[in-house]
Amino acid sequence: xxxxxxxxxxxxxxxxxxxLSIRLQKYISRDYMILDSTTLKNLEIFRNLIDGSRRGTxxxxxxxxxxxxxxxxxxxxxxxxxxxxxxxESRIEAVEELYEKSFLRxxxxxxxxxxxxxxxxxxxxxxRRANARDLVALKNSLKAxxxxxxxxxxSRKLREIVEGLKALKDVVDLID
Numbered sequence: 001x002x003x004x005x006x007x008x009x010x011x012x013x014x015x016x017x018x019x020l021s022i023r024l025q026k027y028i029s030r031d032y033m034i035l036d037s038t039t040l041k042n043l044e045i046f047r048n049l050i051d052g053s054r055r056g057t058x059x060x061x062x063x064x065x066x067x068x069x070x071x072x073x074x075x076x077x078x079x080x081x082x083x084x085x086x087x088x089e090s091r092i093e094a095v096e097e098l099y100e101k102s103f104l105r106x107x108x109x110x111x112x113x114x115x116x117x118x119x120x121x122x123x124x125x126x127x128r129r130a131n132a133r134d135l136v137a138l139k140n141s142l143k144a145x146x147x148x149x150x151x152x153x154x155s156r157k158l159r160e161i162v163e164g165l166k167a168l169k170d171v172v173d174l175i176d
Contacts, residue, residue: 031087032080045078066109068117094157108151114144139175142168 040046048056059078065071082088098105116137124130125138146167153159
């Protein structure tokens with residue numbers, strides 16, 4: 001905790017940031033399978049053994065994400081597979097719902113296609129490095145997120161995700 005506090009203070013002091021909206025999450029190693037770099041390499045999760053490219057890897061096969069954020073999330077999930085059975089079943093239930101409801105899945109993919117890399121844009125805004133194009137992308141992405149809130153899902157995981165989304169209409173109006 002002290003090391004994290006020191007790192008945040010360093011960022012705040014040296015990058016001239018007055019407030020950080022960083023949300024820290026506790027990482028409990030017993031919740032995840034620990035895969036060392038040798039295991040990741042030999043299982044060809046991200047790089048193949050022949051030429052070190054992504055071709056033929058598990059990541060290449062699974063990564064059908066439309067956003068950079070989704071791709072990074074998938075990578076984190078593959079680096080640290082879940083061990084908690086309830087969480088695994090919750091993800092499976094969400095995947096089954098989207099698999100079975102192709103119209104819902106396609107509608108959701110269409111909306112996700114309109115979402116820019118919010119993590120990077122917010123980072124640029126936070127460090128006062130955002131330009132007009134970033135702000136327009138942020139506005140359009142937030143409008144797309146607002147449309148996702150209209151979806152209703154059966155699976156607990158998807159409902160939790162949608163309930164956790166914030167509309168941020170005031171930010172959209174301010175950028176407009």
